[in-house]
Amino acid sequence: MLIAPYVTAAATLRASRAMRTLALLTGVNALGNGLFATISILFYTQHLGFSVGVVSVALVLATVLAIGGDLVSGRFSDASSPKPVLLAGLALSALSTALLLAVWDEASFVVALCLISLGQGLCMSSNTTLIRRLAHENPALARASLRSLLTLGVSAGALLAGLVLASGELAAFRIAILGNALTFVIAAMLLLGITVPPAPPGAPGRPRPVLPDRRFAVFSLANGAIGIYLHVLSFALPLWAVIHHPELIWVVGLLVALNALFTATFQVPASAGIESVAAASRRLVVGALRLALSYLFFLSGWSSSPGVLVLVLIVFLAAHTAGEVLYSAGTMELLFRLAPAQQQGQYGAFYGISNGLMSSVAPALLGAAIALNGGWGWWLLAGATILLALLICAVSRGAGPQDALDTITA
8 A cells, every 4th residue: 555656656757758857856956955954054153153143134034035036936937937937046046055155244144045045936936837737637746756855855965964063164064065056056957958848728928816816825824834844853953952952963964864764755655645625634634733743842851861862852753754744745735726727836936935934934933932931832833733724624625616526525
């Protein structure tokens, strides 16, 4: 039973040369992303010498540009082709990442982060639109398959990051950043070899706004709020380790790598068998419950014996990873089922904006939850995650033109 989803997913990726190239592109880019995400916060604060406040402000400004880039990406991808937009995003990401090595003051640091985020914003909706056009009948499973490759790349990158963190040398951080920039260049070269099908019939040159679709808007905004879980391993866990167990900071890279490895292993099976909006919603809620449970790990420093600490870390990782794969399986299916094929770019842009808004405040919220006594911040995050998941479940089951059959048969 566990093998069948992989067979279907592999067939989806083998269906065309373009999908195989996109899979390779995804893995290469993920390698650099996993490396950079794990070392970036320590590079900014320890080696560049900026305070957490300066970094937080820079990240907020960068998120605004990422949102703008995502909007542009969605409109142009729908109206013409996602390929040139994605290519521009990869090129800008490569140049701006390398620019980090030339940062000399706060202003140049903010500029570099903003350009990196703008490049990533251009990649967001264009990548979603590209998957939908290349995958044809089963975009959600194709995206799950690509996400497995992405997480394998992130896992490998995080393992490399562990070596960088263990070294602690500025030269190691610089080499890692250049390596990340190089992965964008390789990804752009691979993208040049992909032939993209034309826009689906009925795709307008100037797509109508997404905001009137209240069901998709509520789904996107609630999902963006729940998406704070994406920053728990890369942001909250390192801070928790520094505060409670500084001697175990090296474990962060290992946990990120294991999370990525397990996510890659189980994402396709978790995404299999979802054939309706109702099924996607149920899987999403189950995942949210597990994510909420994982937040309770941070309620104390767990400063008892090393054996207990290791056991608790294993339980935390298992709960967080299970929640991530199940929740992602549901959201990926809803992203494609609730959005018209001819407007995937614009709907994907709104979806990306919702995630981007929460990304900008995630460091502050997670930092506050760690700093505040009593652990009530983590209880609030856990409760909000469950309630928002139930809200998504409720609004997604509302009948829409393209999902009427799903609602009837659910």
